Amino acid sequence: MERVWLDEFDGGAVRGAAARHAVKVLRARVGDVFAGYDGSSERILRVSGFDGGAVLVDVIAERELPETPGSRLTLAAALLKGRRWDLLLEKAAELGVGRIVPLAAERSVAKLAGEDSPDRMERWRRILGGASSQCAGRVPQICEPESPASALKMLSGATNKFILITRGTAESFASAVRELEDGETVVMVGPEGDWTDAETQAAAAAGFRAAGLGPLILRAETAAIAAAALVSLAGKDV
């Protein structure tokens, strides 16, 4: 069945981009059935008519999208440039990550906020929505970029808190994932240039456990994707 992202839906009428998609791409006619999707639930809709730009529909069935182990994971990841950040978002959404907190780390090349800031957030939401919709999963929440210091404060209540580090003593993240306590898990992932010592020390002081991903040197977005895959697929609940 065709799937449509319901950006504007009031229970009886599909409007906006979803309506245009239904009419122009799916060539929907009265009686046709498609799946409408808004990131947390999925509805089976039957077309009952058209009204201006709106597609009138009956809701035949509705279900909440399932929670997955990844839904309770927050990735607090240092902003990356260009396609590497987009890739992180896309794969985090596919892997069912619950929330993404972009970090403007000291060595992040990308900035906390620029002139393109509102556009940027809009674009990030589009990437997340598109990827989740492909995968029939929930859409991750994305926050405004934070400094690591304010993110540490914001995330202090999480049950399992990790900061991925590439040097020094760290426990194995893969092993830690098997022993997560029930509750929210937060994983902080640094920028290409790595955390500063001050950043890792502040995280340790805030109760974040230093964890590593083995002997290989992973690019920042790959570390984030691998961490999400481990929690989503190898966590206790699977």
Added chain:
Amino acid sequence: MERVWLDEFDGGAVRGAAARHAVKVLRARVGDVFAGYDGSSERILRVSGFDGGAVLVDVIAERELPETPGSRLTLAAALLKGRRWDLLLEKAAELGVGRIVPLAAERSVAKLAGEDSPDRMERWRRILGGASSQCAGRVPQICEPESPASALKMLSGATNKFILITRGTAESFASAVRELEDGETVVMVGPEGDWTDAETQAAAAAGFRAAGLGPLILRAETAAIAAAALVSLAGKDV
């Protein structure tokens, strides 16, 4: 220290692209030291002179690159189009996958061999070399594309054999990874359009275990990356 990919090295002279890189990018002078890398070992080299296009060097130290849990993994992955295949290669190399066997599955959009075939293999090798070099890891071997039937024959001797499926009954790949037997592991990953029934049946007949990656629907390249991350990072040896 700067790292140079040694595509042409005879023990005393660096030639070809590596020599050009050393001269033009690193502006190497006599006495300078850099790391030369060929995908299985790393050498510390000191420049002793120049001879035409060649950079003459003394080998100060040499080490084999470490084997990682991923080194014994073969990803037999259905060819994907464009950037998704390139991404699979890049991330497989970062995660230390030992070998990649491209599969021309029945529903693969990309072809077994085209006019661009030699170029294509060359380009794949470049992507793998670049990604491994970034990560100081071994370069995955890449084979010529095979049909799934001939891949099943070629890979029949592996110790742990899996085919990832998205429908039907499957064991959890994440759980299976914790119980791998010593030896080579093969994971077959299907195309965007999924395996045909004939393909999954042939794999089962060849002793491949049907395994799944949980409730989410992952894109083909994400499934391959997640499988590599699980074996590399959550396998028994880590």
